Amino acid sequence: MRIVKIILSQDTWSEILGSIRKNKVRTLITIVGVLWGIFIYIALSGSARGLYNGFQKEFESISVNSFFIWSNRTSVPYAGYKIGRRVILNLEDVVAIKKRVPEVEHIAPRIRNGNWGKPPARVIKGSKTGTYSVYGDFPSVSRISVIKIYDEGRFINQRDIEQSRKVCVIGERTQAELFEKGVKPVGDYIRIDGIYFQVIGVHEYSEEGGFSSDSDIFIPFSTYQKLYNTGNRVDWFAISAHADADIVEVEQHVKTVLKDLHDVSPTDERAIESFNLGQMFERITGFSKGMTFVSLVVGFATILAGVIGIGNILLISVKERTKELGIRRALGATPGEIRSLILLESVFLTLISGIMGIILGALTLAAVNNATQGIDFPYYNPTVPILWVGGALLIMVVLGSLIGLLPAQRALSIKPIEALREE
Amino acid sequence: MISLSNIYKSYQTGQSTLQVLKGIDLEIAQGEMVAIMGSSGSGKSTLLNILGILDEADQGKYVLDNTLIENLSERKAALYRNRFLGFIFQSFNLINYKTALENVAMPLYYQGLPRKERIEKANYYLEKVGLADWATHLPGELSGGQKQRVAIARALAADPKVLLADEPTGALDSATSYEVMELVRKINEEGKTILIVTHENDIAQMCKRLVHLKDGVIIEDKLVQSQSPKEYV
Numbered sequence: 001m002r003i004v005k006i007i008l009s010q011d012t013w014s015e016i017l018g019s020i021r022k023n024k025v026r027t028l029i030t031i032v033g034v035l036w037g038i039f040i041y042i043a044l045s046g047s048a049r050g051l052y053n054g055f056q057k058e059f060e061s062i063s064v065n066s067f068f069i070w071s072n073r074t075s076v077p078y079a080g081y082k083i084g085r086r087v088i089l090n091l092e093d094v095v096a097i098k099k100r101v102p103e104v105e106h107i108a109p110r111i112r113n114g115n116w117g118k119p120p121a122r123v124i125k126g127s128k129t130g131t132y133s134v135y136g137d138f139p140s141v142s143r144i145s146v147i148k149i150y151d152e153g154r155f156i157n158q159r160d161i162e163q164s165r166k167v168c169v170i171g172e173r174t175q176a177e178l179f180e181k182g183v184k185p186v187g188d189y190i191r192i193d194g195i196y197f198q199v200i201g202v203h204e205y206s207e208e209g210g211f212s213s214d215s216d217i218f219i220p221f222s223t224y225q226k227l228y229n230t231g232n233r234v235d236w237f238a239i240s241a242h243a244d245a246d247i248v249e250v251e252q253h254v255k256t257v258l259k260d261l262h263d264v265s266p267t268d269e270r271a272i273e274s275f276n277l278g279q280m281f282e283r284i285t286g287f288s289k290g291m292t293f294v295s296l297v298v299g300f301a302t303i304l305a306g307v308i309g310i311g312n313i314l315l316i317s318v319k320e321r322t323k324e325l326g327i328r329r330a331l332g333a334t335p336g337e338i339r340s341l342i343l344l345e346s347v348f349l350t351l352i353s354g355i356m357g358i359i360l361g362a363l364t365l366a367a368v369n370n371a372t373q374g375i376d377f378p379y380y381n382p383t384v385p386i387l388w389v390g391g392a393l394l395i396m397v398v399l400g401s402l403i404g405l406l407p408a409q410r411a412l413s414i415k416p417i418e419a420l421r422e423e
Numbered sequence: 424m425i426s427l428s429n430i431y432k433s434y435q436t437g438q439s440t441l442q443v444l445k446g447i448d449l450e451i452a453q454g455e456m457v458a459i460m461g462s463s464g465s466g467k468s469t470l471l472n473i474l475g476i477l478d479e480a481d482q483g484k485y486v487l488d489n490t491l492i493e494n495l496s497e498r499k500a501a502l503y504r505n506r507f508l509g510f511i512f513q514s515f516n517l518i519n520y521k522t523a524l525e526n527v528a529m530p531l532y533y534q535g536l537p538r539k540e541r542i543e544k545a546n547y548y549l550e551k552v553g554l555a556d557w558a559t560h561l562p563g564e565l566s567g568g569q570k571q572r573v574a575i576a577r578a579l580a581a582d583p584k585v586l587l588a589d590e591p592t593g594a595l596d597s598a599t600s601y602e603v604m605e606l607v608r609k610i611n612e613e614g615k616t617i618l619i620v621t622h623e624n625d626i627a628q629m630c631k632r633l634v635h636l637k638d639g640v641i642i643e644d645k646l647v648q649s650q651s652p653k654e655y656v
Contacts, residue, residue: 011532022520327516330477332505332533332581335497412497417477420516 016345023317027349030313034353034396035360037306041299041392042361042384048295050369050382052288055281057380065247066144069254069274070236071262078265087262087271090232096261097237101253103245108141109234111224112216116235123217124191125178132174134192134217136224144240147218153186153201156220160200164222168197173215175202192217195227251276296388303396307350311403314346318407325411326419339408346404350396358389424584424616425451425474430483432469443469445639447483451618456611456649458627459620461636467620468589470636474618475508475587476500488584505533509578513590515570517562523573524549524558530581548576552606568599575606579615586610588619592626601652604629608652 020027071087094107114120114133121134141147142155149155149169160167170178170185179185185199197219205214224230241250255272258264264271318325325338333341365382372379432444443466451457461467472478473485476492485492487507495503509530510516517526528545536544549555552572562570571591578586588607592600604626611617611631619630627633628650635643 011538018520323516324518327518328529328533329501330475330504330510330516331530331577332501334501334533337501337533415478417472420477420512 012340012344015341016348019317019321019341019345020349026313026317030310030349031353031356033309034303034306034350035357037299037302037304038354038357038392038396039361039364040302041295042358042389043364044295044299045292045388046361046365046382046384047368047379048288048292049384050365050379051291052285053380053382055284055288065243065245066238066240067247067251067274067276067279068236068238069251069258069272071258071272072270074264074268075270076265076268078268079263081263087264089234089237089258089262091234092232093234093237093258093261097239097254097257100257101250103241103250104239104254105242106140106143106238106240108138108144108238109221109236110141110238111136111221111230111233111235113228121193121217123174123178123193125188128178130174130177130215132171132215132217133213134168134219134224136221136228136230137218138221141238144238148204149201150204152184153199155201155203156218160220161222164226165220166195166197166223167200167220168192169201169203169218170199171203171213171215171217172205173213174217177215192219193227247276248279299392300395303392304399306353307396307399307403310346310349310400311406314342314404314407315410318342318411322411322414322419326414326416329416330420335412338411339405342408342411343401343404346407347397347400350400351393354393354396358393424453424455424488425449425618426484426486427474428484430470430473430480430485432466432473432478432480443639444473444480447639447641449634449641449644451616453616454611454614456608456617456631457619457634458630458632458647459618459634459636460622460624460627462622464638465636466639467622467636471587471589471618471620474585475510476504501533505530505581507584509581509583509586511571511574511578511586511588511591513593515562515567515574515594517570517573517577519562522559522561523554523565523576526562526573527577527580530577534581544580545576548580549573551579552576566599567595568602571595571599571603572606575603575610579610584616586615586617588617590621591619592621592623597625600626604652608649 071089074081074083074085074087077083089109091109094109097104097107112118112133112135114131120131123130123132137156138161139155139157147155147169153169155169156167159165168190170190175185178190179188185202188199189196190199191197203216203218219227225232237254239250239254241247251274255274256266258272259266259268262271325333328338361384365384369379369382427447427449430444430447431442433440433442435441447470459467459470469478473480474487476487476495487503490503490507492503517523518529521529524542524545527548528541531541531544546555546558549558552575554569554572554576557565557569557573562573565573571594575591586607591607592603595603600623607617607619608629617630619626621627628647629652631647631649633643633645633647634641
């Protein structure tokens with residue numbers, strides 16, 4: 001209670017301010033030391049956070065625990081087959097994978113043209129034509145990668161598959177290239193390789209596996225089968241696992257199952273290949289988490305250095321003020337009052353410079369954020385959690401008091417008479 | 424008011440022990456104005472420090488205003504200093520970044536008086552020493568005599584039982600010294616007990632009683648015909 005009274009007292013503050021005003025340069029240097037520390041802490045951890053958020057944003061369009069899996073020619077002879085046999089995935093694999101790998105949440109067989117030696121589709125709308133990749137898809141693909149559909153549209157649904165409807169979802173660019181400005185494509189028809197399809201939605205471009213584009217056209221898988229006569233053939237599977245599953249394990253498991261189904265040697269690394277986005281994502285977030293950790297450590301160390309600087313300068317100041325403190329004690333200042341005078345000065349300086357550092361750090365972060373807007377740099381919403389800021393301030397106050405104890409104790413260890421004698 | 428009996432004090436200087444006070448017995452009554460004289464090394468400053476509870480005797484009994492001063496904690500000592508004693512130093516010992524008024528108000532701050540009351544009292548005592556117009560000046564802007572008068576006002580502010588002055592005129596020229604002594608005498612006449620340590624004979628002659636110290640013992644303790652400083656001017 002007494003300490004509260006001391007803190008609230010106007011006289012305490014005029015004492016502290018008086019002492020600070022007396023030593024302007026000293027105070028300034030002290031403040032800069034701690035300010036720099038907390039500034040580094042805020043700027044570093046905020047930037048690390050910005051990078052982390054930036055990567056998150058880059059990856060937000062895909063489910064992070066997902067992977068793609070596709071087939072090639074075999075590289076090992078097996079089960080009576082010679083080397084170099086082409087492995088072809090098919091729709092029956094879906095059932096087998098679902099049955100044998102329970103960790104799989106969604107599995108989307110996909111097929112497309114405009115790639116791997118298959119020519120893209122020729123698409124006509126009125127007098128405009130273009131060539132675009134066409135994908136045969138199931139609705140489940142939208143559970144694995146986010147496909148954003150503009151207003152009034154939708155993605156392929158189960159009915160479309162069942163009835164092999166001639167409907168399509170076109171891309172932003174397809175719309176821009178085939179439709180007049182201001183004309184709503186949804187409900188309208190386009191001709192894909194000679195067949196009329198009704199447009200049911202327009203998708204926004206999203207960064208995905210690297211080979212998708214904003215001109216892609218999605219049609220129901222069953223329709224694709226009939227249009228291109230592909231039978232049960234699947235180009236690749238997009239698979240997502242349950243949130244608690246280990247994605248690498250699931251990937252290996254699915255590979256094993258596929259190898260088994262297609263008589264591929266378990267040692268054949270080339271026949272069945274996969275690309276794990278989750279792993280990539282984990283590597284990148286791991287990197288940015290490491291950055292965050294490093295920035296925390298560096299920031300904390302800088303704060304510590306700043307606070308030690310305060311302690312050091314207070315120690316010098318106590319030496320300088322030996323006589324003054326002696327006078328105060330001769331006039332009746334108790335040891336407690338002397339101690340709280342020095343401690344409060346330390347804590348006050350730490351707090352003030354800490355808050356200034358936080359403000360400066362926040363301004364810098366905002367400036368960097370503004371500067372990186374609109375350019376292709378994974379930096380987004382650099383924030384420092386309020387808990388970290390509060391924590392840093394708390395640590396500083398605690399350290400400030402601890403470090404202040406040292407000079408305070410020194411001030412008290414000198415007898416008033418010795419202090420008065422000092423010239 | 425003050426009673427010292429058989430006070431001993433020694434200092435450790437390296438290997439050897441220096442016996443500074445060798446059995447001091449001294450009784451000082453309320454309202455006295457005592458000069459403690461002696462050459463340097465006679466132990467007069469040590470005696471004053473013990474009286475001022477700034478230092479502790481090795482042996483002996485010290486009673487101040489019916490309170491036995493013995494084995495005090497720092498806190499208690501600070502309390503007694505604040506309540507019983509006012510100090511006047513040779514080098515004034517004003518806090519140089521505080522104004523005259525703030526300096527005078529300082530002991531009142533440690534007494535826990537509210538701000539308004541402190542300012543009021545401090546102003547009163549500044550006026551008493553004739554420095555009301557200098558209240559807002561820093562010590563650096565005052566002359567030596569003015570500084571000492573501020574110090575006296577500060578010593579008086581807490582309304583102590585005893586004023587202890589350590590060579591109060593040591594840093595002043597004689598004309599200013601006499602002015603300061605005139606002020607001290609005036610305060611004594613109002614009933615305050617005052618002890619002055621000095622080695623200047625003329626200053627001692629302005630007190631009412633003279634205690635002569637030599638090599639840690641009192642060799643002379645006599646009443647003097649107090650001379651007014653005015654006679655010297």
